[in-house]
Amino acid sequence: MGYPTLTSTAALFVFACLLFVSVESQATIKDIDPNSRPTLLLTGDSLTELGADPSRMGWVSLLQNDYIRTADVIVRGVSGYNTKWFLNNVLPTIEEELTSNKYAIPSLITLWLGTNDAVLTNGSNPEMHVPVTNYKENLVKIVNGFQKLAPDAAILLITPAHVDDGARINSERNDTKRGLVDRSNAVTSNYSQACVEVAGTLDVPVLDLNAHFNAMAQPERNAFLLDGLHYNAEGNKVVHELLQSKINSDFPTLSERLSTWQSPAASKWAAEDPWTAATP
Numbered sequence: 001m002g003y004p005t006l007t008s009t010a011a012l013f014v015f016a017c018l019l020f021v022s023v024e025s026q027a028t029i030k031d032i033d034p035n036s037r038p039t040l041l042l043t044g045d046s047l048t049e050l051g052a053d054p055s056r057m058g059w060v061s062l063l064q065n066d067y068i069r070t071a072d073v074i075v076r077g078v079s080g081y082n083t084k085w086f087l088n089n090v091l092p093t094i095e096e097e098l099t100s101n102k103y104a105i106p107s108l109i110t111l112w113l114g115t116n117d118a119v120l121t122n123g124s125n126p127e128m129h130v131p132v133t134n135y136k137e138n139l140v141k142i143v144n145g146f147q148k149l150a151p152d153a154a155i156l157l158i159t160p161a162h163v164d165d166g167a168r169i170n171s172e173r174n175d176t177k178r179g180l181v182d183r184s185n186a187v188t189s190n191y192s193q194a195c196v197e198v199a200g201t202l203d204v205p206v207l208d209l210n211a212h213f214n215a216m217a218q219p220e221r222n223a224f225l226l227d228g229l230h231y232n233a234e235g236n237k238v239v240h241e242l243l244q245s246k247i248n249s250d251f252p253t254l255s256e257r258l259s260t261w262q263s264p265a266a267s268k269w270a271a272e273d274p275w276t277a278a279t280p
Contacts, residue, residue: 037262038254039072039104041153043090044112047161048077050230057233059240066244069261074103082116082130083138091145098149106153107254108247109146113139114160115229118191120184124177132194139198154251157199158243159192159210162221167228183229189214205250207242 042048042060051060052075064073078090098105117130117138130138139157146155163185192210199206213221222228224235231239248255 037071037104038107038257039074040067041074041076041094041106041109042112043076043086043094043110044158045077045081045086045116046079046230047115048075048110048112049079051075051077051236051239056226056231057236059231059236059243062236062240063243067258069263070258071107072103074106077112080116080128081113082128083113083135083142084117084130086113087138087142087145091142095145095149105150107257108154108156108251109150110156110158110243111139111142111146112158113142114191114195115183115188118160118188119182120187122180123182124180125182132191135191136194136198139195140202143198143202143204154254155204156246156250157195157204157206159195159206159208160188161229161231162210162213162225163188164222164225164228167222167225185214205246207246209239209242212238212242 040063042051042063048060050056051058052064054061060073060075060077067073076090076094078086081090097103114135116125116128117132117135119125119128121129143155143157146153163183165181165184168181168183169179189210192208196206196208213224224231224238226232226235247258
């Protein structure tokens with residue numbers, strides 16, 4: 001018994017209907033701009049580095065998924081770094097990358113530091129501590145450095161995260177400092193306010209995640225944390241949503257570019273440049 005066959009016209013119709021049907025609605029052909037592919041540079045500490053972890057539904061991973069057809073997302077998150085170490089060690093590396101054209105000059109740079117600066121001097125990680133006055137000075141120097149390297153880039157400061165004090169007592173340590181609190185929500189909130197003040201002084205936007213989460217009741221806000229400091233999947237989802245909203249509200253021109261595909265959906269070429277059987 002023979003199998004039914006599709007004509008080439010029918011097969012093309014089915015292919016065009018099925019291929020990329022879920023993404024076709026995101027951009028129309030008139031929105032395509034082959035020359036528009038902005039670069040986003042995301043910098044910070046472990047909150048940025050772990051944001052790229054897909055197993056946690058990291059906020060960076062979600063952002064990369066949003067913009068996979070429209071932008072390049074460069075991640076320079078370094079776990080454990082404070083503003084001093086970032087200024088002295090990471091910023092020069094980024095400068096070398098940009099001046100040697102390792103990637104395009106960013107259209108947006110996010111800077112998320114301060115959680116490690118705010119560690120307690122009598123806690124389990126005092127070597128990370130940076131006094132709040134120096135923290136503010138370092139933020140200014142880092143932002144000025146970015147503005148020198150990428151004068152047309154939008155810059156967004158992000159405040160240090162909130163902390164679950166009780167959960168930090170149980171952080172994994174095997175030395176004599178096990179059981180000591182390394183951070184506190186109250187002290188970290190002071191650094192968050194300092195970050196907001198720097199943003200005001202420099203006239204750059206700031207995403208105040210600390211204030212957002214601390215406006216919640218303690219059990220609610222701490223439910224977004226994995227270990228009392230880093231976000232779980234639900235926390236990353238909130239960070240992603242707030243960052244998207246901030247980009248849309250504060251950087252509308254960039255937001256429009258980020259919604260513009262660089263290359264059209266394959267269905268365009270299925271309709272305009274399909275395979276056809278050779279004429280006998």
